[in-house]
Amino acid sequence: MQADELLVLVAGGDHQAFEELYGLVSGPVYGLVRRVVRDPAQSEEVAQEVLLELWRSAARFDPGRGSALSWVLTLAHRRAVDRVRSARAAGEREQREARRADGPAFDQVAEEVEAGLEREWVRRCLDRLTALQRQSVTLAYYDGYTYREVAERLSLPLGTVKTRMRDGLTRLRDCLGGAA
Amino acid sequence: MxxxxxxxxxxxxxxxxxxxxxxxxxxxxxxxxxxxxxxxxxxxxxxxxxxxxxxxxxxxxAAPAPAVLRDRVLAAVRATPQDPAPRETVRARAAPLPPHVRGAAPLPRARERRRAPLFVPFATATAAAALVVASLFAVQADRTQDRLDAERDRSREIAHVLAAPDARASSGRDARGRTIGVIASASEGSAIVTLGGYDDPPNGRVRQLWLMRPGAGPRSLGLFESDTPLVASGLEESATSLAVTVEPDGGSPRPTGRPVVQLALKTVGFGE
Incomplete structure (x- = not known):
C-alpha cells in the first residue's frame, strides 16, 4: 500500500497501518533529521517526535495538497531545523565550529549513507546549479541556517540570497521534474 | 504608509x-x-x-533508522491518543469517526493482552510498555476536550519516560492474581505505574501510590483514577519499592493501612 492510503487509515486509528507506514517513512525521516541535526542521539529524539506527531495529527493530512511523504518530510525538516537552531542559540559553540569546519558538506554526508538512485539524481541536479544557488539552498536546507545567516556566511546581500534560493529551487524542479 | x-x-x-x-x-x-x-x-x-x-x-x-527507534515510536504510539481531524477535512473522508472516537482509537485486543502471564520477564521495556499502557486508552465516548488535553499531556509524559535510554519495566502480582506494572527510568526519576485486576475501591475510598525510601517515610505519588496509569516524577534513585494502599477519599498524608500490593524497584534501576 502507498503511504497516502496508509496515512488515511492511520488517521482512523489503525495501528497496523501505522507500522506499515513507519516502514516506508522512517528511513527518509531519520535520514533527513540526521542530515540537519547531525548528532545521532538528538536526531533520534527529533525523529521520534516527528513520527509520533505523524500518528497524532494524521487526520490533518490533506491528500489534495501533496503526497504523504512530502507532508511528513516537511514536518521533519521543520522540527530538525528548530532543533539545530535552538542548539546553536544555546551556545553550543563547539558544535557550531565543527559545523563551520565542514561547511556545506553535501558530498561528505552523502557518503555516510547508502548510495541510491534518488541520491545520485539529486546530487547531479545540485551540480547543475550555479555555486551560489547551490550554497544558498544547501546551507538553508541541509544545515538549517536562516537566509540572513546564509547571506552573512556567503557575504551576499539579503536580496541576492533570496533570489538564489528561488532560482535554485526552480532549477532543481526542472532537473528533477520527471522523478516524482 | x-x-x-x-x-x-x-x-x-x-x-x-x-x-x-x-x-x-x-x-x-x-x-x-x-x-x-x-x-x-x-x-x-x-x-x-x-x-x-x-x-x-x-x-x-534517507538512511536506515536505528531499530530501537521503531520500538520506541510504536510503544509511544500505543500510549498516544490522536488529534481530531480539522473540521473541513472530516467531510472528505470515507466513514469518518466522530472526533471523540478518533481521539483515542479502540484497541480491541488490549484487554486480553493484559491478561497475559505477567511473571514472564519482559524482554524489553517497550514490550512491557505496550502491555501496560495499551489497555488504558480504550474509548470513552464522553470525553471532553479538557479531558483529551489532559490525556495528551499524560501521553507526552508517558512517551518521555518510554524514550529514556534506561527505561525498564517490571511487574508483580498478588495472591489473588491482581497486578501492578511499572515502567521507570532511574535517570529521569520518573515512572508509569498501572494496576490490573482490581475492582473499584469501596465508596469514599481511593487507591494511593507510595514511594518507599530508606531512612524516610513513604512519600505519596498520587491517587489512582479507576484503571488509568499514574505518571510519577521526581523519584529518588535510592527508592526501594512502590506500594499501594486504600485510603479515605482525597488520599492521606501517610499510609493508614497495610499495602494491598508492593513492588520492588531494584530491577528497574533504583535503590543503588
Whole structure:
C-alpha cells in the first residue's frame, strides 16, 4: 500500500497501518533529521517526535495538497531545523565550529549513507546549479541556517540570497521534474 | 504608509516564499509571512510548489533508522491518543469517526493482552510498555476536550519516560492474581505505574501510590483514577519499592493501612 492510503487509515486509528507506514517513512525521516541535526542521539529524539506527531495529527493530512511523504518530510525538516537552531542559540559553540569546519558538506554526508538512485539524481541536479544557488539552498536546507545567516556566511546581500534560493529551487524542479 | 512603500513591503514579503519553503526564516518572519499567506492566494500556490521542490532535497538523505527507534515510536504510539481531524477535512473522508472516537482509537485486543502471564520477564521495556499502557486508552465516548488535553499531556509524559535510554519495566502480582506494572527510568526519576485486576475501591475510598525510601517515610505519588496509569516524577534513585494502599477519599498524608500490593524497584534501576 502507498503511504497516502496508509496515512488515511492511520488517521482512523489503525495501528497496523501505522507500522506499515513507519516502514516506508522512517528511513527518509531519520535520514533527513540526521542530515540537519547531525548528532545521532538528538536526531533520534527529533525523529521520534516527528513520527509520533505523524500518528497524532494524521487526520490533518490533506491528500489534495501533496503526497504523504512530502507532508511528513516537511514536518521533519521543520522540527530538525528548530532543533539545530535552538542548539546553536544555546551556545553550543563547539558544535557550531565543527559545523563551520565542514561547511556545506553535501558530498561528505552523502557518503555516510547508502548510495541510491534518488541520491545520485539529486546530487547531479545540485551540480547543475550555479555555486551560489547551490550554497544558498544547501546551507538553508541541509544545515538549517536562516537566509540572513546564509547571506552573512556567503557575504551576499539579503536580496541576492533570496533570489538564489528561488532560482535554485526552480532549477532543481526542472532537473528533477520527471522523478516524482 | 504610502502606496509605493506598501508595494515594496509586499514585494518584500513575496520574496520570502523561497526562504520560507526552505524553513530559512526566523520565527518572527515565519509568523509574518504565514499571516500574509492567509490573504494571498497566489503566494500560497507558489509556496506549495516551492515547498515540493525543497522536499526533493530530502530524497538524497534517507538512511536506515536505528531499530530501537521503531520500538520506541510504536510503544509511544500505543500510549498516544490522536488529534481530531480539522473540521473541513472530516467531510472528505470515507466513514469518518466522530472526533471523540478518533481521539483515542479502540484497541480491541488490549484487554486480553493484559491478561497475559505477567511473571514472564519482559524482554524489553517497550514490550512491557505496550502491555501496560495499551489497555488504558480504550474509548470513552464522553470525553471532553479538557479531558483529551489532559490525556495528551499524560501521553507526552508517558512517551518521555518510554524514550529514556534506561527505561525498564517490571511487574508483580498478588495472591489473588491482581497486578501492578511499572515502567521507570532511574535517570529521569520518573515512572508509569498501572494496576490490573482490581475492582473499584469501596465508596469514599481511593487507591494511593507510595514511594518507599530508606531512612524516610513513604512519600505519596498520587491517587489512582479507576484503571488509568499514574505518571510519577521526581523519584529518588535510592527508592526501594512502590506500594499501594486504600485510603479515605482525597488520599492521606501517610499510609493508614497495610499495602494491598508492593513492588520492588531494584530491577528497574533504583535503590543503588
Amino acid at each position: 504610502s502606496l509605493p512603500a506598501r508595494l515594496v513591503r509586499r514585494g518584500d514579503l513575496h520574496s520570502l516564499a523561497a526562504p520560507y519553503a526552505l524553513d530559512a526564516l526566523d520565527p518572527a518572519e515565519r509568523v509574518r509571512f504565514e499571516k500574509h499567506l492567509g490573504s494571498c492566494r497566489r503566494c500560497a500556490a507558489e509556496v506549495r510548489a516551492l515547498a515540493e521542490d525543497a522536499v526533493r532535497l530530502a530524497w538524497s538523505t
